Amino acid sequence: MSHAAAAKPATARKSPALSGTARVPGDKSISHRSMMFGGLASGETRVTGLLEGEDVMRTAAAMKAMGAHIEKRGTEWVIRGTGNGALLQPEGPLDFGNAGTGSRLTMGLVGTYDMETTFIGDASLSGRPMGRVLEPLRQMGVQVLKATPGDRMPITLHGPKHAAPITYRVPMASAQVKSAVLLAGLNTPGITTVIEPVMTRDHTEKMLRGFGANLSVETDERGVRHIFIEGQGKLTGQIIAVPGDPSSAGFPLVAALIVPGSDIVIENVLMNPTRTGLLLTLQEMGGKIDILNPRNAGGEDVADLRVRYSELKGVTVPPERAPSMIDEYPVLAVAASFAEGETLMQGLEELRVKESDRLSAVANGLKINGVDCTEGEASLAVRGKPGGKGLGGHPNGQDTTVQTHLDHRIAMSFLVMGLATEKPVTIDDAAMIATSFPEFMGLMTGLGAEIG
Numbered sequence: 162m163s164h165a166a167a168a169k170p171a172t173a174r175k176s177p178a179l180s181g182t183a184r185v186p187g188d189k190s191i192s193h194r195s196m197m198f199g200g201l202a203s204g205e206t207r208v209t210g211l212l213e214g215e216d217v218m219r220t221a222a223a224m225k226a227m228g229a230h231i232e233k234r235g236t237e238w239v240i241r242g243t244g245n246g247a248l249l250q251p252e253g254p255l256d257f258g259n260a261g262t263g264s265r266l267t268m269g270l271v272g273t274y275d276m277e278t279t280f281i282g283d284a285s286l287s288g289r290p291m292g293r294v295l296e297p298l299r300q301m302g303v304q305v306l307k308a309t310p311g312d313r314m315p316i317t318l319h320g321p322k323h324a325a326p327i328t329y330r331v332p333m334a335s336a337q338v339k340s341a342v343l344l345a346g347l348n349t350p351g352i353t354t355v356i357e358p359v360m361t362r363d364h365t366e367k368m369l370r371g372f373g374a375n376l377s378v379e380t381d382e383r384g385v386r387h388i389f390i391e392g393q394g395k396l397t398g399q400i401i402a403v404p405g406d407p408s409s410a411g412f413p414l415v416a417a418l419i420v421p422g423s424d425i426v427i428e429n430v431l432m433n434p435t436r437t438g439l440l441l442t443l444q445e446m447g448g449k450i451d452i453l454n455p456r457n458a459g460g461e462d463v464a465d466l467r468v469r470y471s472e473l474k475g476v477t478v479p480p481e482r483a484p485s486m487i488d489e490y491p492v493l494a495v496a497a498s499f500a501e502g503e504t505l506m507q508g509l510e511e512l513r514v515k516e517s518d519r520l521s522a523v524a525n526g527l528k529i530n531g532v533d534c535t536e537g538e539a540s541l542a543v544r545g546k547p548g549g550k551g552l553g554g555h556p557n558g559q560d561t562t563v564q565t566h567l568d569h570r571i572a573m574s575f576l577v578m579g580l581a582t583e584k585p586v587t588i589d590d591a592a593m594i595a596t597s598f599p600e601f602m603g604l605m606t607g608l609g610a611e612i613g
């Protein structure tokens with residue numbers, strides 16, 4: 162199976178002030194969807210700024226295996242799709258590596274086809290729950306021919322002759338589940354309805370509309386979103402410029418806040434309000450983050466961020482903010498480790514089912530590096546040490562290597578931490594960083610970070 166390669170440990174050391182201007186790679190959520198929707202639509206889709214991380218490349222390979230033509234010409238990705246409803250049965254299993262988004266959205270996209278598809282992934286992905294996607298698909302008539310107990314991968318699906326449209330209320334705050342049902346609706350006669358009690362990232366809705374899908378959203382008086390999609394319509398290729406990924410931007414951003422004297426600019430960051438929870442929280446903590454040159458690019462808000470070293474203070478992060486910063490809690494916990502007082506994060510149950518159990522991976526990594534924190538069932542409280550005094554590994558020579566559990570965000574978060582701790586921070590494996598941010602090491606060292 163994938164990612165069986167030898168682990169690549171890495172160490173971050175106390176660094177001089179970070180400075181300079183950087184551009185993070187394209188947004189992962191939009192990049193996956195560009196490949197999928199482009200691969201499905203009629204005609205040509207051209208994409209610039211695509212994240213060329215392993216996760217997105219897996220989605221591209223899956224779409225190719227089902228009949229899409231995808232190639233890179235210069236800096237542009239050119240996709241010729243099959244037309245909605247015309248994907249082909251792949252010859253072998255679709256290997257999604259480490260990617261939850263790629264695999265769950267693709268299960269929705271092709272699960273309703275009257276053909277057999279098998280989904281496999283690495284050890285991390287094979288441990289993640291897929292029942293959340295299989296449950297609505299079963300209601301639409303999809304047969305789960307094979308699955309590992311607990312609805313885990315490897316999974317083989319076979320769709321019905323004609324899928325049944327459903328009305329599905331998403332039981333947890335998950336853009337992946339919402340998206341999987343909407344994508345299944347694309348190949349289903351009639352109207353498929355998704356009810357979303359808590360709003361999550363809306364890239365699927367926005368982009369599908371852009372591709373010509375008949376999709377509408379009504380928000381009721383309690384803020385519950387009702388999303389309607391009409392199946393079997395025509396999708397038409399689009400021109401897409403993918404903005405910088407705010408989740409990736411979180412790493413240089415927090416690094417600049419905690420390394421004394423730092424002053425950096427991160428250009429072209431996606432500012433979609435369903436993705437800006439980290440920014441808001443860090444500003445509440447006293448982070449000096451200036452939003453420069455706000456603009457609209459291809460239907461999305463983007464801006465440049467100037468970030469300066471700041472004396473942070475602890476805050477309580479409201480649980481309802483979790484969907485807008487779900488992947489950013491590990492790096493927020495690192496910022497909190499340098500803040501005065503306690504930072505309390507609540508409503509974190511979804512962190513338990515990411516690439517790793519992020520709640521326990523973060524708490525364990527912080528503790529072995531000297532941070533005082535408390536892990537709850539769905540919460541984390543971090544009591545910071547301004548200046549990072551006494552933090553970092555190897556106090557008595559014992560092994561304080563952070564276990565990353567095949568999780569890119571755990572790896573990057575702890576490397577950021579080590580830039581401001583008194584002693585270095587070491588992680589067991591940096592290999593997974595390539596899934597979402599292959600340029601991470603070069604970008605960070607370019608700003609002055611000492612990582613190796």
Ligand SMILES: O=C(O)C1=C[C@@H](OP(=O)(O)O)[C@@H](O)[C@H](O)C1
Pocket residue numbers: 189190191262334335336337338340362487488511
């Ligand atoms: O839809 C997406 O692109 C994503 C949704 C989120 O997952 P959940 O839907 O599981 O919260 C997020 O963690 C993931 O990185 C990307």
Ligand SMILES: C=C(OP(=O)(O)O)C(=O)O
Pocket residue numbers: 189259260261262263488515516570597
């Ligand atoms: C949770 C993440 O991704 P995925 O679910 O796509 O593996 C992430 O990138 O933090």
